[in-house]
Amino acid sequence: MNEMLRAIWRYRHFILSSIRNDLRARFARSRLGAIWMILQPLAQVAIYALILSRVLAAKLPGIDNRYAYVIYLMAGMIAWALFSEVLTRSMTMFVESGNLMKKIVFPRVCLPVITAGSALVNNFLLLLASAGVFALVGHFPGPNMLWLPVLIAVNLVFALGVGLILGVVNVFVRDVAQVMNVVLQLLFWLTPIVYMPTIIPARLQSVLVLNPLYHLVADFQSVILYGRAPGVVGLAVIGSASVLLLGISLLLFRKAAPEMVDVL
Amino acid sequence: MSDALLSVRNLGKAYRDYGSEWKRFASWFGVTVRLRAEHWVLRGVSFDVAPGEAIGIVGQNGAGKSTLLKLVTGTLRASEGMLTVRGRISAILELGMGFDPDLTGRENVVHAAGLMGFPRDAIDSAMPDIESFAEVGEYFDQPVRTYSSGMQMRVAFSVATAFRPDILIVDEALSVGDAYFQHKCFKRIREFREQGTTLLIVSHDSGAVQSLCDRALLLDAGTLVKDGDPAEVMDLYNALIAERENSTVKSLRHESGREQTVSGTGEVTVESICLVDADGAPLDLADVGQPVTLRVRVTVHADVPRLVFGYMIKDRLGQAMFGTNTHHTRQALHDVRAGQVIEYRATFPMNFGAGSYSVSTALVSTDTHLVNNYEWRDLALVFTVSNMTRTPFAGSAWVPPMIEIVA
Numbered sequence: 001m002n003e004m005l006r007a008i009w010r011y012r013h014f015i016l017s018s019i020r021n022d023l024r025a026r027f028a029r030s031r032l033g034a035i036w037m038i039l040q041p042l043a044q045v046a047i048y049a050l051i052l053s054r055v056l057a058a059k060l061p062g063i064d065n066r067y068a069y070v071i072y073l074m075a076g077m078i079a080w081a082l083f084s085e086v087l088t089r090s091m092t093m094f095v096e097s098g099n100l101m102k103k104i105v106f107p108r109v110c111l112p113v114i115t116a117g118s119a120l121v122n123n124f125l126l127l128l129a130s131a132g133v134f135a136l137v138g139h140f141p142g143p144n145m146l147w148l149p150v151l152i153a154v155n156l157v158f159a160l161g162v163g164l165i166l167g168v169v170n171v172f173v174r175d176v177a178q179v180m181n182v183v184l185q186l187l188f189w190l191t192p193i194v195y196m197p198t199i200i201p202a203r204l205q206s207v208l209v210l211n212p213l214y215h216l217v218a219d220f221q222s223v224i225l226y227g228r229a230p231g232v233v234g235l236a237v238i239g240s241a242s243v244l245l246l247g248i249s250l251l252l253f254r255k256a257a258p259e260m261v262d263v264l
Numbered sequence: 265m266s267d268a269l270l271s272v273r274n275l276g277k278a279y280r281d282y283g284s285e286w287k288r289f290a291s292w293f294g295v296t297v298r299l300r301a302e303h304w305v306l307r308g309v310s311f312d313v314a315p316g317e318a319i320g321i322v323g324q325n326g327a328g329k330s331t332l333l334k335l336v337t338g339t340l341r342a343s344e345g346m347l348t349v350r351g352r353i354s355a356i357l358e359l360g361m362g363f364d365p366d367l368t369g370r371e372n373v374v375h376a377a378g379l380m381g382f383p384r385d386a387i388d389s390a391m392p393d394i395e396s397f398a399e400v401g402e403y404f405d406q407p408v409r410t411y412s413s414g415m416q417m418r419v420a421f422s423v424a425t426a427f428r429p430d431i432l433i434v435d436e437a438l439s440v441g442d443a444y445f446q447h448k449c450f451k452r453i454r455e456f457r458e459q460g461t462t463l464l465i466v467s468h469d470s471g472a473v474q475s476l477c478d479r480a481l482l483l484d485a486g487t488l489v490k491d492g493d494p495a496e497v498m499d500l501y502n503a504l505i506a507e508r509e510n511s512t513v514k515s516l517r518h519e520s521g522r523e524q525t526v527s528g529t530g531e532v533t534v535e536s537i538c539l540v541d542a543d544g545a546p547l548d549l550a551d552v553g554q555p556v557t558l559r560v561r562v563t564v565h566a567d568v569p570r571l572v573f574g575y576m577i578k579d580r581l582g583q584a585m586f587g588t589n590t591h592h593t594r595q596a597l598h599d600v601r602a603g604q605v606i607e608y609r610a611t612f613p614m615n616f617g618a619g620s621y622s623v624s625t626a627l628v629s630t631d632t633h634l635v636n637n638y639e640w641r642d643l644a645l646v647f648t649v650s651n652m653t654r655t656p657f658a659g660s661a662w663v664p665p666m667i668e669i670v671a
Contacts, residue, residue: 014378255292258341
């Protein structure tokens with residue numbers, strides 16, 4: 001573990017320039033450039049809000065802001081965007097960097113760090129844009145917003161833990177990425193992001209509770225929308241489980257790394 | 265441990281077929297699984313490399329050269345054996361690997377040097393050198409997608425060699441780029457070597473191997489066949505290329521102490537070979553410019569449809585000086601019968617500089633030895649040229665000038 005951290009520190013310049021290049025490459029030669037990074041999720045929020053606000057707006061108890069649903073939606077989206085970006089990109093990062101890994105020696109652990117870093121930057125920009133929207137609709141979340149970095153960190157560790165395991169397995173069994181694209185869509189709808197958990201029949205509620213993202217997203221929503229502190233016990237459980245998961249995935253990654261290049 | 269910079273012991277690389285990926289996953293956690301198949305691409309390779317040595321690695325495609333280099337650089341992990349490297353390795357294997365077409369040359373240099381693990385300030389201080397060595401002018405600040413492949417290769421080479429490594433691995437990548445830049449690359453490689461960098465060069469070009477290397481490794485089918493003097497190794501390599509079914513390759517020790525390689529299917533063989541002067545008297549030592557005749561007597565052991573005789577005169581380092589064959593001179597023989605004895609006489613002026621030369625002979629069916637190789641004999645004859653009567657000169661070719669001084 002120490003060795004990995006040292007390698008990351010030694011290659012910090014490469015990691016930083018990779019993150020920068022990654023962001024730049026995604027929007028190179030598009031007129032609006034980095035603005036697309038914010039526009040895309042905002043557009044998605046706008047679409048959901050437009051279609052669903054009439055249906056669902058009334059179901060948010062205890063909030064008198066008439067844009068409550070939009071805020072609710074954005075809180076969930078901020079959490080989901082980071083999770084799904086880290087997961088999908090971790091899943092394919094080894095396969096996509098296959099050529100580089102075959103030809104050049106560098107600490108392999110840089111790859112997940114780059115993935116996480118560039119997803120974090122994206123998420124931060126989305127957060128900034130969201131803050132702008134919140135200010136526009138007159139919603140100013142309270143000091144409990146300070147929980148947000150913690151939530152983001154837990155979310156990131158969780159996504160990276162799952163993503164790294166899937167990414168390693170995907171090198172050897174490429175079906176994983178295909179299957180996961182479908183699973184992710186299902187997961188999106190199994191997580192209360194565009195709807196409220198209250199509209200779910202009680203019978204299904206007990207299933208929903210098994211989804212770790214449900215709790216994480218709910219924490220984002222309570223911090224951003226309700227200005228309440230997250231459930232500390234639940235967060236601690238998810239947080240330590242995520243750290244454990246990341247540890248296991250790094251172990252798997254270390255075992256698998258020598259054989260990865262053989263099949264890339 | 266010896267003071268070797270690179271030490272390879274019984275190195276092997278196998279690609280494993282687990283049958284099921286579940287077995288592979290299980291094997292990471294210490295479960296012993298039965299493999300369905302194991303495919304060894306390299307096995308039992310051992311050698312040491314001392315600081316400052318230049319080593320050529322030759323072998324046919326699939327012999328395991330790239331695998332060996334990847335093991336040395338560390339991109340592949342060995343399946344068995346030991347590999348110890350002391351010092352930094354830089355590989356010019358895949359020039360321009362990791363270049364982003366939308367970034368400028370300068371940005372790509374920063375990124376690529378970062379990928380090699382260099383800190384930012386080292387990159388910044390080396391930047392002027394990299395820029396001037398690449399010589400791509402104002403393109404250096406243009407996106408790489410606007411580059412020609414030659415320009416991209418210039419920038420890539422400049423970064424790869426911006427910092428002197430302890431071991432430099434050069435693949436045939438160097439064959440790209442224009443002649444001017446190639447000279448520049450070789451100059452830099454030579455300079456590195458003088459400063460103590462060890463070179464590992466993979467090439468099919470015997471000229472490059474023999475002029476740059478002081479040792480060569482020949483790989484064949486994943487094993488190290490020979491480790492020794494470049495000229496000897498290249499001879500054996502050429503023989504291996506010609507090896508076909510029921511042909512033989514044997515190595516004899518020539519009286520000069522160098523190894524002589526004879527290969528071929530044996531339908532026609534060289535019986536005797538000698539160099540004679542204008543009067544027909546045998547020569548070991550020839551004067552510069554002296555008219556001589558190379559006499560080669562061959563015996564036909566089995567009927568062959570077409571027979572071409574060729575010879576190559578090589579210098580001490582094994583570099584080709586002159587060679588031709590009876591295919592080029594339109595003197596190929598047809599329907600040669602068993603039992604015939606044929607004598608070839610090649611008369612030429614000895615226009616070589618002072619030194620030791622060897623003659624290789626080839627008895628083949630076409631103009632290369634790759635179709636039917638009846639016999640290929642390296643170091644069939646060794647002779648010496650000495651400057652006894654001419655004005656002193658340097659070099660291995662005698663091209664006497666008429667120098668006029670116009671004041």
